[in-house]
Every structure is written in structure tokens, then in C-alpha cells.
Amino acid sequence: MIINREAILGILAGLEDPISGTSIVEAGVIKALTVEDGVVRFVMEVSGEHADAYTALKDKADVQIKALDGVASVSIVMTAHNKSKAPPDLKPSRGAASAGPEKVPGIDRIIAVASGKGGVGKSTVASNLACALAAEGRRVGLLDADVYGPSQPRMLGVSGRPASPDGKTILPMRNFGVTMMSLGLMTNDDQAVVWRGPMLMGALQQMLSQVQWGALDVLIVDLPPGTGDVQMTLAQKAKLDGAIIVSTPQDIALLDARKGIDMFNQLGTPLIGMIENMSTHICSACGHEEHMFGHGGVATEAAKLGIPLLAEIPLHIDIRLAADGGAPIVVSKPDSPHAAAFRDVAKQLIAKGLA
Numbered sequence: 001m002i003i004n005r006e007a008i009l010g011i012l013a014g015l016e017d018p019i020s021g022t023s024i025v026e027a028g029v030i031k032a033l034t035v036e037d038g039v040v041r042f043v044m045e046v047s048g049e050h051a052d053a054y055t056a057l058k059d060k061a062d063v064q065i066k067a068l069d070g071v072a073s074v075s076i077v078m079t080a081h082n083k084s085k086a087p088p089d090l091k092p093s094r095g096a097a098s099a100g101p102e103k104v105p106g107i108d109r110i111i112a113v114a115s116g117k118g119g120v121g122k123s124t125v126a127s128n129l130a131c132a133l134a135a136e137g138r139r140v141g142l143l144d145a146d147v148y149g150p151s152q153p154r155m156l157g158v159s160g161r162p163a164s165p166d167g168k169t170i171l172p173m174r175n176f177g178v179t180m181m182s183l184g185l186m187t188n189d190d191q192a193v194v195w196r197g198p199m200l201m202g203a204l205q206q207m208l209s210q211v212q213w214g215a216l217d218v219l220i221v222d223l224p225p226g227t228g229d230v231q232m233t234l235a236q237k238a239k240l241d242g243a244i245i246v247s248t249p250q251d252i253a254l255l256d257a258r259k260g261i262d263m264f265n266q267l268g269t270p271l272i273g274m275i276e277n278m279s280t281h282i283c284s285a286c287g288h289e290e291h292m293f294g295h296g297g298v299a300t301e302a303a304k305l306g307i308p309l310l311a312e313i314p315l316h317i318d319i320r321l322a323a324d325g326g327a328p329i330v331v332s333k334p335d336s337p338h339a340a341a342f343r344d345v346a347k348q349l350i351a352k353g354l355a
Contacts, residue, residue: 002070002343003035003038003068003069003070003071004035005033005034005035007068008033008035008042008065008068009025009030009033011061011064011065011068012024012025012030012061012246013025013026014059015057017029017145018050018053018054018057019050022230024044024057026059028045028339029044029045029046029054029308030043030044030321031043031044031045031199032199032291034117034186037072037161037321038070038071038072038073039072039073039075039161040065040071040073040074040075041074041075041076041186042076043076043078043199043202043203044057044058044076044077044078045198045199046060046078047279051078054078054109055078058076058078061209062074062076062167063250065187070112073167074167075164075167075168076092077199077202078202079205089125092168095300101236101237101238101239101240102153102237102239103166103239104208104209104219104238105107105215106213106214106215106216107141107213107216107218107219108216108217108218109217109218109219109241109354109355110218110219110221110238110239110240110241111218111219111221111240111241111242111243111244111272111349111354111355112124112221112223112231112234112240112242112243112244112264112269113125113126113129113220113221113223113243113244113246114223114225114231114243114244114245114246114251114260114280115220115223115225115245115246115247115256115257115260116225116226116227116245116247116255116256116258116259116260116261117225117226117252117253117256117257118149118225118226118255119225120225120246120247120248120253120277120278121246121248121277121278121313122219122222122223122225122246122277123144123146123151123152123155123222124155124277124319124323124328125244125246125275125277125342126142126220126221126222127152127155127156127222127323127328127331128319128328128330128339128342129220129244129329129345129346129349130142130178130180130220131176131177131178131328131330131331131342132144132157132329132330132339132343132345133217133218133220133346133349133350133355134176134177135177135330135334135343135346136343136346136347136350136355138217138218138300138346138350138355139179139214139215139216139217139218140177140178140179140216140217140218140219140220140355141172141178141179141180141181141213141216141217141218141219141220142156142178142179142180142181142219142220142221142222143180143181143182143207143211143220143221143222144180144181144182144183144214144222145181145204145207145221145222145223145224145230145234146222146223146224146225147200147224147230148224150183150184150185150222151180152180152184152222153173153180153182153184153185154184154323154324154326155323155325155326155328156175156176156178156180156328157175157176157325157326157327158173158174158175158180158182158185158326159227159303160173160207161185161186162181162185162186162211168210169211169212170206170207170211170212170215171208171211171212172211172212173185175327176327176331179213179214179216181207181211181213183203183207189303200229200230200233201229201230201233204230204234204237205233205237208234208237208238210292217355218349218354218355221234225255225256226260227259227260227263231260231263231267232267234264235267235268235269235292236267240269240270240271241270241354242270242271242272242354243264243269243270243271243272243337244272244275245257245260245261245264245273245274245275246273246274246275246277247274247275247276247277247297247298247301248276248277248278248281248290248293248298249276249278249293249294249295249296249297249298250293250294250297251294253293253303254297254298257274257298257301257333258301258316261305271305271307272307272308272310272349272352272354273302273307273308273309273310273348274298274301274302274305274307274308274309274310274311275298275310275311275312275313275345276298276299276311276312276313277299277308277313277315278292278293278313278314278315279291279298279312279313279314279315280292280295280312280314281314281316282314282316283313284317290347292315293315297314299312304314308348310345310348311341311342311344311345313338313341313342314338314341316338318333318336318338319338328342329342330342330343
């Protein structure tokens, strides 16, 4: 029997929502339902004060769906929200130590790669940095936490669905010596992730705690641009050893980069340094050098903050072609000057004891 989405919705429609009295489908509890090759995945977005009742409902749904012919496995993520309208507290918790950031078992260090705005090459930096650290002999993981625009599967040449031996533990993918997990591996290429904050936070925590990362020297986290729920959740739940800010030298990008820097300061996350991407362009035909987005803005900002300028990465077609081709420039052209820039950042992190 080939299982489909309608069959799963039929099962879920028979489960009563403890608050509204209607089915959990009509109540809008079920989100992001996908059925592919017998693998059923969905999110239950529930009210926090009724979490116990929904937990029993989740278990019931799991049993009934697994009983259907053609179902290979079931993965249900439950996220809870409350009715408080108070704005989120950006400052780190000062309560008991158990309520604050904790180390992820098996992972020695976690480094976030962030940007204030999109389009500055943050994901390209993250993938090349991960591969450069792996080339230096480090055990490296890469978590693609850019949930709305996951690009690491394409950049690292990884495809397919992660396996789950028990429906709870997720086995990550691996290429170029990098262990990688991305929400992009769980959705279709053209499928939008239409999730609210609690669902994003639940997915991030699941990728941190339920992925079988193994023993890692360092986990690189490719964050989404901006200062939103994913960034706050990561900094408040996992012990971050530092953040790297990526920006282009133009003033408009630096305006947003400063907001990202301020967010990490409020969250108590150390700033490792800044990287100026698309720093300069050298014409492949005539050799003329041109600063298309300005030059030196990131260096000035880093000096003002008293943090290192880790690298100035050029705007070059080889870097773009390598990323689109599924083998970062550090892997595809390891002896090029562009690869050398990323490897230099990796060596700096190792020298600082951060990788």
C-alpha cells in the first residue's frame, strides 16, 4: 500500500483537540505535514498550559499512524507556546545554571557564523570554513540553521534524506570530512518552510539534541540573517564559544551587521571576529582591481569594537562556481589564493583554541 497525505490527515482528523473539542486538524494544531517514501513527518504546535494532554495525543497519533500499511517511520515534533504578549528577553538568564546554555554532548566547541542581512555570503563562508577546518584534521560538524533558506546541502554536494533508526535519533549526512545536518534535507527543494517562532525553536533544538553528531572538535552553525528566534534560541540553549560576523564593506550591510553584533553582546556570546566578504574584485580578463562595494568598512568596524578582522575575501567567480557546484573552493581548488583566505581563518581559530 502506498501511503499518502490524505490517509494521514484522516487518522489525525479522528483525534479530538483538548481545547476546542474539534479535531486537531480543524484546530490548526498540525503543521508542515509531509509524507514521502513511507516517512511521515509533521509538527504539533500546541498551547503550553495543555502540554500534558497534547503529549498523550501525540503518542496516540504515533501509534495509529505506525499501524497503517506502508508507513516506514513517523517523526512528530511538538512545540509549545504560551499566551504571554511580553517581548522576548534578549539578555541571558541569570537564574540557576541548569536553566542557562548547556554544552551539547560530544561537541567540544560551537561557533556561530552570522550576518546582519542576507546576501553577504555567510553560508559560503560557513561551508568553506568547515571544510578548511576538516582539511586541518579537525572533526567538524556543520549545522545549517538557516531554516528559511537552507543552502548547505547544495554547497556541500549532499542529497537524500537523513535516516532515523528509531524514529527519534537522526543520522546526519557527511561529505568532505564534514558532518552536516540541514532542514533542507527534510524538505523538497521548492518547498517553503512556513513556520512560526515556536516551530523554528523546536526544530533547532531537535537538530542540536537528536542528531547523532558523534564526537566533534567543533560545530559550525550557519545562522539565518538578522536577529530573530533562531539566533536567540541557539545562544540561550547551547553554550556558544563565539560568533563570527560576515559583512560586505558597504555601509548598508554594516548597519545591519552592527545590530547582529549588539544582539550577541546582549546574549553574552563572545565575538571572535569579523570577515569582510566581496572585499574586492579583480577582473579575470585584464587584472584590474575594483572595490565594487567599497573597501575597509569592516576593518574599521572591527577596530572600533576591538575584535580581529579575520579575513578579506574577494568577489570571484571561482568561489561562486564552487559553491553552486557542490564542492567549496577550499575543496575544489585548495591551492588557490581564495581557498588560502578561508584556510587562514581556520588556522586562526585553531591557534586561539576555538577549533
